[in-house]
Amino acid sequence: MTNWIIDFMNQFGYLGITFLIALENVFPPIPSEVILTFGGFMTTYTTMTIEGVILFATLGSLLGAAILYGVGNLLSMERMEKILDGKVGKILHLKKEDVGKAYNWFNSKGKVTVLVCRCIPVIRSLISIPAGMASMNFWVFFLLTTLGSLVWNTVLVLLGKAASDSWAKIVEKTDTFTHITIVVLGVLFVIFVFWFYKKKKKSKDDNEN
Numbered sequence: 001m002t003n004w005i006i007d008f009m010n011q012f013g014y015l016g017i018t019f020l021i022a023l024e025n026v027f028p029p030i031p032s033e034v035i036l037t038f039g040g041f042m043t044t045y046t047t048m049t050i051e052g053v054i055l056f057a058t059l060g061s062l063l064g065a066a067i068l069y070g071v072g073n074l075l076s077m078e079r080m081e082k083i084l085d086g087k088v089g090k091i092l093h094l095k096k097e098d099v100g101k102a103y104n105w106f107n108s109k110g111k112v113t114v115l116v117c118r119c120i121p122v123i124r125s126l127i128s129i130p131a132g133m134a135s136m137n138f139w140v141f142f143l144l145t146t147l148g149s150l151v152w153n154t155v156l157v158l159l160g161k162a163a164s165d166s167w168a169k170i171v172e173k174t175d176t177f178t179h180i181t182i183v184v185l186g187v188l189f190v191i192f193v194f195w196f197y198k199k200k201k202k203s204k205d206d207n208e209n
Contacts, residue, residue, distance in 0.1 A: 005034050009042065014052055018060040021153075025064020025125045033121075033171050036153055040160025041167040053157050054150070061118075061149035062142065065128045069141060072132025110136050111144060118148025 009016045017039050024030040039053040110131060117127040131141050160167045 002031075002034050005030075006038055009035070009038060013042075013046070013048060014056040017053060018056045018063070021057045021060025022064040022067075023060075025061055025128070026067055031171070032124075032152075033156060036156035037160030037163065037167045037170045040157040040162075041164060043161055044164050050157060050161060054153050057153040057157065058146065058149050061153065062145060064125065065145045065149075066142075068125065068128035069132040069138065072129035073135065075129075075133050110134060111140065114141060114144045115148050118145060119152050124148070124152065 005020060008020065012019070017035060020030065020035045021032060024032045024035065036053075036057060039048075039057065040050070042048050043050055043053060114127055114131055114136070118124050128141075128145070156170070159170045163170050
């Protein structure tokens with residue numbers, strides 16, 4: 001995949017960066033680290049500039065984030081409540097009231113969550129979906145995504161520029177960070193599932209008594 005990304009960027013330049021970053025936001029397995037660090041390196045042997053790479057990468061981030069926000073928005077609170085009120089809710093042991101709780105939590109903590117998560121591998125893309133589901137004000141979401149993406153894009157592009165033809169070493173180090181993030185998220189998910197079902201079981205036992 002890395003060779004394809006490099007060839008695509010060499011062929012299409014700024015527009016290639018915008019397209020690839022937008023695609024990476026919708027399909028996280030595509031590594032933004034490769035796109036951004038190589039984009040920084042490209043400024044050492046082409047007419048492309050640091051400012052241009054960061055700008056077009058951020059445009060791609062916003063485009064991809066807007067698509068996932070739209071997907072999340074289609075899964076409105078009302079629609080999720082209807083889904084959980086049926087067989088799916090019984091299978092997952094979730095109630096439609098749980099949607100409201102999650103919705104209220106995201107409305108109170110969502111701004112900070114979106115801003116911070118835009119700088120964390122993997123979830124930096126996926127955070128757009130719950131933002132859409134919670135119907136976060138689009139322009140607030142747009143602003144927070146812009147700020148978070150600018151930080152992420154700027155850091156990696158500058159690292160790629162500084163590393164020059166050794167840009168791949170930066171990717172190796174960020175890959176380690178990504179793998180750590182995935183492991184941590186996996187552990188947190190298991191802990192959450194255990195806590196959630198334990199809480200549900202306790203609530204059920206209390207009701208029976």
